[in-house]
Amino acid sequence: MKRSIVCRCEDISEEDVLSAIDEGYTDIEELRKKLRIGMGPCQGRVCLQLVARILEKKTGKKVATIPLPTVRPPLVPVSLGTLASEKDEK
Amino acid sequence: MKNKADVVIIGGGVNGCSLAYNLSKKGLDVVVVEKKYLASGATGACGAGIRQQWSTKENASLAIQSVKIFEQLSCELGQDIEFRQGGYLIAIHDENEMKQAEKNVTMQRSLGLRVDILPPERITQVVPILDVTGMKAIGATFCPTDGHANPFKTTFAYADAARNLGADINTHTTVVGLKVQKKSIHAVMTDKGTIQTDVVVNAAGIDSKTLAKMVHVTLPLTPFRKEIMATERLQPLFEAMVISFKDGIYFSQQKEGQIVGGLPIPEEKGGYRTMPTFAFLEHMAQTLTMYAPVLKHVNLLRHWTGFYDVTPDARPILGEVKELNGFVQCNGFSGHGFMISPMVSQLLTKLIAEGKTSEVLESLNLERFKGKNIDKELSVVG
Numbered sequence A: 001m002k003r004s005i006v007c008r009c010e011d012i013s014e015e016d017v018l019s020a021i022d023e024g025y026t027d028i029e030e031l032r033k034k035l036r037i038g039m040g041p042c043q044g045r046v047c048l049q050l051v052a053r054i055l056e057k058k059t060g061k062k063v064a065t066i067p068l069p070t071v072r073p074p075l076v077p078v079s080l081g082t083l084a085s086e087k088d089e090k
Numbered sequence B: 001m002k003n004k005a006d007v008v009i010i011g012g013g014v015n016g017c018s019l020a021y022n023l024s025k026k027g028l029d030v031v032v033v034e035k036k037y038l039a040s041g042a043t044g045a046c047g048a049g050i051r052q053q054w055s056t057k058e059n060a061s062l063a064i065q066s067v068k069i070f071e072q073l074s075c076e077l078g079q080d081i082e083f084r085q086g087g088y089l090i091a092i093h094d095e096n097e098m099k100q101a102e103k104n105v106t107m108q109r110s111l112g113l114r115v116d117i118l119p120p121e122r123i124t125q126v127v128p129i130l131d132v133t134g135m136k137a138i139g140a141t142f143c144p145t146d147g148h149a150n151p152f153k154t155t156f157a158y159a160d161a162a163r164n165l166g167a168d169i170n171t172h173t174t175v176v177g178l179k180v181q182k183k184s185i186h187a188v189m190t191d192k193g194t195i196q197t198d199v200v201v202n203a204a205g206i207d208s209k210t211l212a213k214m215v216h217v218t219l220p221l222t223p224f225r226k227e228i229m230a231t232e233r234l235q236p237l238f239e240a241m242v243i244s245f246k247d248g249i250y251f252s253q254q255k256e257g258q259i260v261g262g263l264p265i266p267e268e269k270g271g272y273r274t275m276p277t278f279a280f281l282e283h284m285a286q287t288l289t290m291y292a293p294v295l296k297h298v299n300l301l302r303h304w305t306g307f308y309d310v311t312p313d314a315r316p317i318l319g320e321v322k323e324l325n326g327f328v329q330c331n332g333f334s335g336h337g338f339m340i341s342p343m344v345s346q347l348l349t350k351l352i353a354e355g356k357t358s359e360v361l362e363s364l365n366l367e368r369f370k371g372k373n374i375d376k377e378l379s380v381v382g
Helices: A014-022 A028-035 A047-059 A080-085 B014-025 B057-071 B073-077 B095-110 B120-126 B151-164 B205-213 B278-291 B293-297 B337-354 B359-363 B366-370
Strands: A005-007 B007-010 B030-033 B088-092 B116-118 B139-143 B168-170 B175-181 B184-190 B193-196 B199-202 B222-233 B241-244 B250-253 B258-262 B299-310 B317-320 B327-331
Touching (some): A080 B293, A080 B299, B014 B327, B057 B095, B088 B095, B199 B337, B222 B278, B317 B359, B327 B337
Parallel strands (some): B007 B199
16 A cells, blocks of 8 residues: 655654544644654654645645744754753863 | 534633533533644643642542543543553652651542552662662652543543534634623623623633633632653653652653653743743753663653643632632643543533532632632642
């Protein structure tokens, strides 16, 4: 069976996104909470643009008008050991 | 959106949605109005824990009865809410904490809860990655039936079940005013239209205070920003939630494998700011690696903020207010709204659908702040 992966971190396919939209989850924040897209190590770099495109196709909302989730630190994964050692170096 | 309803619930968090479900089950016509999307507030930001070990009898019994409901909730709602019972391990650091723990355990056992005080050497039998010396524990309390559930899935499952029973759930809809006639609720005005109703439930989380102000009811709520983090996914390491009242830390491993936890930021004051801070990350990483040194090799992925709507006694405000007929409160959960939501919604359903109050509801009414002696909940983390 053909399956187009949208989110590699959480193994979410285009079909998963489409059926969630059909269930009424029609903005990115809602889809994120339903499917965990954007919650993995890539922090949405791979999936969010794709999901925005799918939303545009499905709902007619223009990609440019779809609000993306808030960007929060850290931008890339950081080990707890590194974060814990921060203060000792000051 | 309907223009008439028996009950209008303002707020689509877990409490609003579970109440919508229980009221609909009683045959009432329910409309839910949510400003953003379902679980967009405190529910969606919470640590997912379900704990029965509380210091006040009301919180403990609400939580114990809620766990009984959680145990069969996936089945009842027809969707998996990922409820798991891995227990809660509460670290005890000194003699004072030990005395309070003994008192709590006696009260909790009197309510039928299975809970034990563990000596230090048994702590790692429950959570192998802990360093008992590093965390400076002289013991711990452990209740094996405490646990977790997925807050989004729980809220969505309640909402879907409520819709199937006829509830009208409106997201991205903002309340602009409440209409009052002769000291009674008459209608709710939103940016999408007006709904006539005799009963309004204020389940708006940190916005409950602003909402109540519209009808001149003062709620003693203070928003406290809390920060929380999640690591990358790991193989299953431990099942229990670990918490400490002294260090304020809580952490657990979720179903997907990530470790989720938080602790209070020392200099934090009340307010509505939402930006996460680096100070939290440092403090959290230091405390967490002190508790479980092996986690220093694990990557932190995400970090977000949420709010506790805190009351002076850290217990919720529930039930109808004296000043205004039909204005029911369901807020002030002070950081533990998710875990007691199943029972809270049942009590409020009894009140709204059958006019029946209960001892717990009366003790959690807004009226209690008008007296002088309040029984403060001591077992708060995060």
